[in-house]
Amino acid sequence: MMKKIYLIFFFCSISLNAQKEETVKSKINDIYRQALTQGKSYDWLNHLTNQIGGRLSGSLNAERAIKWAKEELDALPLDSVWLQTVMVPKWVRGTFEYANIESSPGNTINVNICALGGSISTPSIGIRANVIEVNQIDELAKLGKEKIKGKIVFFNRPMQGDLINTFKAYGGAVDQRYNGAAEAAKYGALAVIVRSLNFRLDDYPHTGVMSYGDLPINKRIPAAAISTNDAELLSSMIALNPKLRFFIKQNCKNYPEVKSYNVIGQINGEVSPEKIILVGAHLDSWDLGDGAHDDGAGVVQSMEVMRFMSKKEFRPKNTIRVVLFANEENGLKGAKAYSKNVKNSKEQHLLALESDTGGFSPRGFNFDTKEKYLKRILSWKPYFDPYYIHLFEGSGSGADVNLLKENALVLAGLKTDAQRYFIHHHSEMDTFDQINKRELEMGAATMAALVYLTDQLGLE
Amino acid sequence: MMKKIYLIFFFCSISLNAQKEETVKSKINDIYRQALTQGKSYDWLNHLTNQIGGRLSGSLNAERAIKWAKEELDALPLDSVWLQTVMVPKWVRGTFEYANIESSPGNTINVNICALGGSISTPSIGIRANVIEVNQIDELAKLGKEKIKGKIVFFNRPMQGDLINTFKAYGGAVDQRYNGAAEAAKYGALAVIVRSLNFRLDDYPHTGVMSYGDLPINKRIPAAAISTNDAELLSSMIALNPKLRFFIKQNCKNYPEVKSYNVIGQINGEVSPEKIILVGAHLDSWDLGDGAHDDGAGVVQSMEVMRFMSKKEFRPKNTIRVVLFANEENGLKGAKAYSKNVKNSKEQHLLALESDTGGFSPRGFNFDTKEKYLKRILSWKPYFDPYYIHLFEGSGSGADVNLLKENALVLAGLKTDAQRYFIHHHSEMDTFDQINKRELEMGAATMAALVYLTDQLGLE
Numbered sequence: 001m002m003k004k005i006y007l008i009f010f011f012c013s014i015s016l017n018a019q020k021e022e023t024v025k026s027k028i029n030d031i032y033r034q035a036l037t038q039g040k041s042y043d044w045l046n047h048l049t050n051q052i053g054g055r056l057s058g059s060l061n062a063e064r065a066i067k068w069a070k071e072e073l074d075a076l077p078l079d080s081v082w083l084q085t086v087m088v089p090k091w092v093r094g095t096f097e098y099a100n101i102e103s104s105p106g107n108t109i110n111v112n113i114c115a116l117g118g119s120i121s122t123p124s125i126g127i128r129a130n131v132i133e134v135n136q137i138d139e140l141a142k143l144g145k146e147k148i149k150g151k152i153v154f155f156n157r158p159m160q161g162d163l164i165n166t167f168k169a170y171g172g173a174v175d176q177r178y179n180g181a182a183e184a185a186k187y188g189a190l191a192v193i194v195r196s197l198n199f200r201l202d203d204y205p206h207t208g209v210m211s212y213g214d215l216p217i218n219k220r221i222p223a224a225a226i227s228t229n230d231a232e233l234l235s236s237m238i239a240l241n242p243k244l245r246f247f248i249k250q251n252c253k254n255y256p257e258v259k260s261y262n263v264i265g266q267i268n269g270e271v272s273p274e275k276i277i278l279v280g281a282h283l284d285s286w287d288l289g290d291g292a293h294d295d296g297a298g299v300v301q302s303m304e305v306m307r308f309m310s311k312k313e314f315r316p317k318n319t320i321r322v323v324l325f326a327n328e329e330n331g332l333k334g335a336k337a338y339s340k341n342v343k344n345s346k347e348q349h350l351l352a353l354e355s356d357t358g359g360f361s362p363r364g365f366n367f368d369t370k371e372k373y374l375k376r377i378l379s380w381k382p383y384f385d386p387y388y389i390h391l392f393e394g395s396g397s398g399a400d401v402n403l404l405k406e407n408a409l410v411l412a413g414l415k416t417d418a419q420r421y422f423i424h425h426h427s428e429m430d431t432f433d434q435i436n437k438r439e440l441e442m443g444a445a446t447m448a449a450l451v452y453l454t455d456q457l458g459l460e
Numbered sequence: 461m462m463k464k465i466y467l468i469f470f471f472c473s474i475s476l477n478a479q480k481e482e483t484v485k486s487k488i489n490d491i492y493r494q495a496l497t498q499g500k501s502y503d504w505l506n507h508l509t510n511q512i513g514g515r516l517s518g519s520l521n522a523e524r525a526i527k528w529a530k531e532e533l534d535a536l537p538l539d540s541v542w543l544q545t546v547m548v549p550k551w552v553r554g555t556f557e558y559a560n561i562e563s564s565p566g567n568t569i570n571v572n573i574c575a576l577g578g579s580i581s582t583p584s585i586g587i588r589a590n591v592i593e594v595n596q597i598d599e600l601a602k603l604g605k606e607k608i609k610g611k612i613v614f615f616n617r618p619m620q621g622d623l624i625n626t627f628k629a630y631g632g633a634v635d636q637r638y639n640g641a642a643e644a645a646k647y648g649a650l651a652v653i654v655r656s657l658n659f660r661l662d663d664y665p666h667t668g669v670m671s672y673g674d675l676p677i678n679k680r681i682p683a684a685a686i687s688t689n690d691a692e693l694l695s696s697m698i699a700l701n702p703k704l705r706f707f708i709k710q711n712c713k714n715y716p717e718v719k720s721y722n723v724i725g726q727i728n729g730e731v732s733p734e735k736i737i738l739v740g741a742h743l744d745s746w747d748l749g750d751g752a753h754d755d756g757a758g759v760v761q762s763m764e765v766m767r768f769m770s771k772k773e774f775r776p777k778n779t780i781r782v783v784l785f786a787n788e789e790n791g792l793k794g795a796k797a798y799s800k801n802v803k804n805s806k807e808q809h810l811l812a813l814e815s816d817t818g819g820f821s822p823r824g825f826n827f828d829t830k831e832k833y834l835k836r837i838l839s840w841k842p843y844f845d846p847y848y849i850h851l852f853e854g855s856g857s858g859a860d861v862n863l864l865k866e867n868a869l870v871l872a873g874l875k876t877d878a879q880r881y882f883i884h885h886h887s888e889m890d891t892f893d894q895i896n897k898r899e900l901e902m903g904a905a906t907m908a909a910l911v912y913l914t915d916q917l918g919l920e
Contacts, residue, residue, distance in 0.1 A: 033622040162493040164847050164902070199898060361821075361877045363848065387624050388823065388877075390850045417821045417848075417877050419898045438659060438879045442624070 024456065028383055028449045031308055035445035040307055042437045044072065044300040045359070049290035049432040056117075056287040057327040058090025058258045065283050066261050069324050072303060073265040076310045078322075080268075083261040086337040088327040090258045091118055093287055094251040097224060099193075101237055102128065102245040111230035113193065114205040114288060115252040116177060117330045118212075119223040122191065126249030127152065127222065129190050133238050137175060137183050149188030152246050154238075155180045156195045156231055159422065166199070166418045167357070170425075173197055174208070181223035182213040191222045191248055195231040198422050203227045206427040207286050209330040224248060260326045262334045267309055269318040269455075276319045277451055278352040278408070279305045282328030282400055289430030293421065296432075297359030297440055298414070299324055304444035305451055316455045318350060325400045328356070332399060339403035349408035351454045353447060354398030358424065360416035361439045362446040364391025368402070368411040373459050377410070380453050389446055391415050409459055414447055484916065488843055488909045491768055495905035500767055502897045504532065504760040505819070509750035509892040516577075516747040517787040518550025518718045525743050526721050529784050532763060533725040536770045540728075543721040546797040548787040550718045551578055553747055554711040557684060559653075561697055562588065562705040571690035573653065574665040574748060575712040576637060577790045578672075579683040582651065586709030587612065587682065589650050593698050597635060597643050609648030612706050614698075615640045616655045616691055619882065626659070626878045627817070630885075633657055634668070641683035642673040651682045651708055655691040658882050663687045666887040667746050669790040684708060722794045723784040727769055729915075731777040737911055738781050738812040738868070739765045742788030742860055749890030753881065756892075757819030757900055758874070759784055764904035765911055776915045778810060785860045788816070792859060799863035809868035811914045813907060814858030818884065820876035821899045822906040824851025828862070828871040833919050837870070840913050849906055851875050869919055874907055 035041070052068060055061040066083070073081045097115055100108040115121075132148060134140060135157040140148060155176035159169040174197060181192045196206040205225045212220050226234065237244055263283060269275060281298025285291025302322050309320045326334030342349065353365075364384075367374055374394050381392060396402075397411035404411060416439075424430040495501070512528060515521040526543070533541045557575055560568040575581075592608060594600060595617040600608060615636035619629040634657060641652045656666040665685045672680050686694065697704055723743060729735060741758025745751020762782050769780045786794030802809070813825075824844075827834055834854050841852060856862075857871035864871060876899075884890040 032624070036622045161898075162496045164492070166898075361879055388851065391848065419821055419902070420896050423896075436880050436883075438621075438626075442879070 024383060027452060031448045031452065032387055032442070032445040034308065035304065035441040036438060039304060039441040039444065041300040041304040041440055041444045044303060045292060045296050045435060045440065046432060048296050048299065049292045053290045054287040055283065055285050055291060057088040057260060057284045057330060058255065059287070062260060062284055066263055069263045069283060069299070073263065073306065073322065076307055078265040078267050078306060078310055081265040084264055084337060084341065086260050086262055086326045086333050087257040088260040088333045089331050090255040091330060092253050092255065094121070094253060097250040099224070099246065099248045101234055102247060103237060103241055111234065112203050112205050112227040113224040113248065114207045115250040116194065116210040116223040116225055117207055117286065118210050118254065119181065119252055120220050121251040121253060122222045122249050124251065126247055127191050128245050128247045130243060131234070131238055131246045133235055137179060140183055140187050145187045148184065151189060152191045152193060152248065153180070153184040153189040154193045154234060156235055158195065159197060159199050161199055166421055170197055170422060177208050177225065178210055179213070181210055181221055182215050185215055185219050185221045189221055193224055193226050193246065193248070196225045196228050197425070198228050200423050201228045201232065203229050204427040204429050206425060207288060208426045222248065222250060224250060262326050262338055263324040264321065265306060266319055266321040267306070267316060269316055271317040273319050274348060276321050276347055276349045277454055278321050278323055278349055278401070279447055279451060280323035280325060280400060281355045282334065283324040284327050284329055286329055286426045288426065288428045289424065290432060291430060292432045292435050293358035293424045293430050294426065295328070295356045297435065297443065298355030301355045301440065301444040301447055305448045308448045309451065314452070318455050320451060320455065328400055335400040335403045342404060342407045347407065349404055350459055351410045351412060351451070352401040352404045352408040353412045353414070353450060354401040355414040355443060355447060356398045357414060357416045357418050358421045359435045359440040359443060360418060360420065362389060362414055362443040363417050364389050364393065364415045365450065366393050366396045366413045366415055368397040368405070369409060373410050376459055383453065384449065387442065387446065412450065414443060416443060484843060487912060491908045491912065492847055492902070492905040494768065495764065495901040496898060499764060499901040499904065501760040501764040501900055501904045504763060505752060505756050505895060505900065506892060508756050508759065509752045513750045514747040515743065515745050515751060517548040517720060517744045517790060518715070519747070522720060522744055526723055529723045529743060529759070533723065533766065533782065536767055538725040538727050538766060538770055541725040544724055544797060544801065546720050546722055546786045546793050547717040548720040548793045549791050550715040551790060552713050552715065554581065554713060557710040559684070559706065559708045561694055562707060563697060563701055571694065572663050572665050572687040573684040573708065574667045575710040576654065576670040576683040576685055577667055577746065578670050578714065579641070579710070579712055580680050581711040581713060582682045582709050584711070586707055587651050588705050588707040590703060591694070591698055591706045593695055597639060600643055600647050605647045608644065611649060612651045612653060612708070613640070613644040613649040614653045614694060616695055618655060619657060619659050621659055626881055630657055630882065637668050637685065638670055639673070641670055641681055642675050645675055645679050645681045649681055653684055653686050653706065653708070656685045656688050657885070658688050660883050661688045661692065663689050664887040664889050666885060667748060668886045682708065682710060684710060720786045722786050722798055724781065725766060726779055726781040727766070727776060729776055729778040733779050734808060735778040736781050736807055736809045737778050737914055738783055738809055738861070739907055739911060740783035740785060740860060741815045742794065743784040744787050744789055746789055746886045748886065748888045749884065750892060751890060752892045752895050753818035753884045753890050754886065755788065755816045757895065757903065758815030761815045761900065761904040761907055765908045768908045769911065778915050780911060780915065788860055795860040795863045799867070802864060802867045807867065809864055810919055811870045811872060811911070812861035812864045812868045813872040813874070813910060814861040815874040815903065815907060816858045817874060817876045817878050818881045819895045819900040819903060820878060820880065822849060822874055822903040823877050824849050824853065824875045825910065826853050826856045826873045826875055828857040828865070829869060833870050836919055843913065844909065847902065847906065872910065874903060876903060
């Protein structure tokens with residue numbers, strides 16, 4: 001008799017588990033189906049990019065984007081939506097940059113450049129000087145002041161093309177852009193020109209943040225990116241004629257910090273409202289394109305997660321919060337303000353999930369977490385199989401959520417098929433027409449699925 | 461003592477295996493590195509699409525493509541390159557199609573259509589008639605002759621948007637295009653208009669093959685595809701005014717079959733020259749675009765596999781053969797001729813691998829094979845992990861290699877990230893500028909890796 005009861009109990013518990021598993025599968029299927037057939041992310045992105053546009057920190061467009069995002073979150077409806085004040089840098093490009101290569105007096109070829117974010121301007125008459133080409137910052141010390149002083153330093157190391165992970169290739173080349181000017185200035189360079197971080201040979205210069213480190217203001221020199229095609233041209237012309245001169249003129253400017261905001265909204269958890277699951281992306285972008293891939297896609301995907309979670313059928317156990325961070329591109333001030341507040345208020349985050357790898361087909365996630373949580377998440381992998389989501393890597397997360405390391409059990413970043421990403425990144429090519437609706441929507445669904453699993457199944 | 465010898469033997473064999481595994485890993489790494497840094501596929505595709513262009517069976521461009529492909533294979537060099545004669549259909553679009561919606565006499569709106577491949581023309585004055593919209597071929601029988609006779613039938617069932625596998629969605633909607641005209645003609649329809657097989661709403665009509673089945677020539681009616689935007693427009697206008705009339709004019713024509721060729725090349729195996737590993741794609745394309753994704757990508761990827769395999773360091777055990785098939789799009793005559801010859805000559809194929817899912821990021825393969833070979837191939841999965849290749853599915857292969865079922869141990873098709881594929885497929889949007897170099901090259905490397913593994917490790 002006892003045996004029979006055990007057996008019944010055993011089968012009941014199997015069938016309960018199987019039933020629960022089926023419910024989870026079907027919910028996730030719902031998420032993807034809704035994203036692909038009734039999604040809002042694409043229309044939202046159309047508005048953010050085409051009605052607002054590029055939205056560099058401190059610009060009028062950044063303010064407009066904040067206002068728009070708050071209104072859209074208010075309309076979902078969530079339990080609360082608020083703005084968190086953040087002071088952000090304000091850097092303005094001014095009139096478009098101009099550059100040419102002068103092979104001999106009177107013989108010039110125009111080339112495509114753009115100022116790097118944070119750079120100072122050239123004198124109003126520009127700078128014309130000989131060029132010295134280097135591939136590594138290290139080479140500066142070897143060349144020494146005598147070979148560098150009075151010249152324009154041209155950093156021309158390409159991204160490593162045989163790396164499958166394009167972000168690794170970016171990481172391996174970005175030092176030239178970020179530190180190049182500060183280092184070259186120490187040897188008396190007049191300016192630096194950096195090869196754009198783009199695998200493809202094309203005519204678009206790619207901007208991005210640079211830093212002068214602790215260089216005194218009077219030692220700073222202008223820094224610009226040059227398109228990959230023009231980097232190739234410049235390099236080959238230098239090989240033919242090391243005496244050629246390069247002309248650069250830009251009139252960008254740094255202003256004092258201005259007030260901006262993180263846009264935050266949340267749905268309160270029914271069981272553990274004190275536990276937070278965060279999804280987020282950065283609302284700011286560079287000014288050359290309309291910031292569709294970087295990071296408009298992440299913004300509307302995060303909003304879409306909130307739209308799913310604010311439906312009656314998804315009432316979450318934990319608090320689900322969206323954070324649209326200010327100023328990721330040139331300062332991380334939004335993430336710094338958010339994480340500081342989390343520390344002060346001792347808020348507990350279960351998961352902080354960021355989307356900042358473009359609106360391409362989702363492939364998986366990067367996780368930064370303890371072994372036991374990673375193991376738990378890996379046990380959910382089969383739920384993602386039908387959607388071709390397969391990369392669950394324990395390496396990093398995202399620039400914004402990374403600052404929550406001490407206050408979140410799991411940091412995560414959506415991982416996309418990013419072979420095309422650096423064609424668009426920080427350039428005029430980052431526009432809405434380069435977004436595929438289905439790919440964008442599948443990314444939103446993939447984020448929502450992870451949020452749903454974390455919320456319903458728990459990390460422990 | 462004996463124990464010691466066993467142990468030594470044991471460790472030697474482990475270290476031999478480990479060494480072999482390292483060699484394989486490093487060869488595969490070589491393949492990807494070379495594809496991404498010294499690849500030829502992108503330049504080849506540039507020529508095929510921009511210097512030759514669309515290459516519909518029986519056209520001058522198809523001839524030029526065959527000549528070019530043979531010359532390029534001759535230059536690799538391979539052990540032999542030859543042409544296999546094939547008779548192919550010749551269908552010509554003629555002047556571009558014209559269509560409009562007449563909401564009331566004198567009020568017309570132009571819409572974008574294109575004739576389906578194989579369709580007859582309209583009378584030279586065109587056809588103007590009322591429209592009846594249906595979603596399924598089945599509906600024709602329910603409506604019956606009285607409601608269909610004298611009208612234009614408009615098939616408007618969209619592709620199913622919530623399917624992750626876009627080819628499944630294609631398979632679920634293509635009956636309207638392929639059989640729609642033959643079926644509607646039986647009920648006295650004057651013509652058929654089919655919603656383009658494209659998830660996206662845009663203005664491009666997508667052609668593709670259609671068939672009249674066994675319908676006598678005098679019963680045949682013209683068939684055209686309409687862009688998704690115009691399908692939506694037409695449908696909403698019919699809802700407002702069921703009496704509206706549609707005008708269509710096209711002057712396409714079927715000619716007698718003409719001579720064409722499969723382009724074939726091979727490297728003879730050193731150990732088992734009688735065993736063949738085939739890579740291939742179709743050289744023909746539709747005429748609206750330049751056939752970059754469908755299937756120029758597959759053609760240059762297959763050629764690239766041969767380039768790798770023809771290097772000294774890759775001397776293969778088995779014969780490696782490339783087949784660039786004629787006439788996949790509207791007749792499969794190339795594949796039929798090739799497979800017929802294989803049957804007659806009793807050639808043994810180990811693997812027949814096709815690339816015909818666009819030049820997008822490779823994700824894996826579809827296999828059509830026995831359980832034991834699939835198991836063997838699945839054991840190689842870890843070799844593909846570093847390249848994000850993860851989908852190894854036992855479902856289908858490709859239209860051309862499919863005919864080799866009885867003469868090949870393994871049929872396979874490269875599986876790409878095809879969310880964008882049906883934007884381009886059979887339309888004006890299938891052009892070289894829509895190809896990403898890295899994605900194309902990774903596809904070539906993925907094919908080469910499978911060929912290398914099959915050749916070196918064997919299927920048994």
